Amino acid sequence: ETGVTQTPRHLVMGMTNKKSLKCEQHLGHNAMYWYKQSAKKPLELMFVYNFKEQTENNSVPSRFSPECPNSSHLFLHLHTLQPEDSALYLCASSSTVGLAGEETQYFGPGTRLLVL
């Protein structure tokens, strides 16, 4: 276990549904990230939060809405998704946003999302 948990692990939703993904880290980190992993594509960074403030939004459609109420929790609210949004959504955390030196990110197990 990496100290980063995600729920649910699997989710099936219709295009008109609203759902939320949850991520929690128990590592005392200050930065949290959402990534999308689609079949046959590299991991894509979606959002970065540092001390609860969003520092990066990688041109993500507004049907994905992140929320970071504190440094330990990160949510991804989903509404009116499309079938092409089906993917593995990974959460990660790091002690700081800067990745110089030996800083690394710790990943959760992911939520496998299927949009019908």
Added chain:
Amino acid sequence: KQEVTQIPAALSVPEGENLVLNCSFTDSAIYNLQWFRQDPGKGLTSLLLIQSSQREQTSGRLNASLDKSSGRSTLYIAASQPGDSATYLCAVSGYSTLTFGKGTMLLVSP
């Protein structure tokens, strides 16, 4: 824009073989390079991290090298075991982001 390429996309070897996974990147202005392992249905686990000023890192049967000027890294796995079967991802770091390759899917058969 940084791009990371991993070759081969898939590799199947018998147990005991030594093998090399390749990673190349287009922009040499990186802070570090990391190799991750991803098992089916699970997240990523960091295996080795090489800082931009370093040439290689070793952990057990794993050895990773970095040639920043040519934009290349290799992951060497010695005496492969069935438990090494997984997808191996290479990632290079900018200031606050990791750019990943698509990965190499490795299968080690008994």
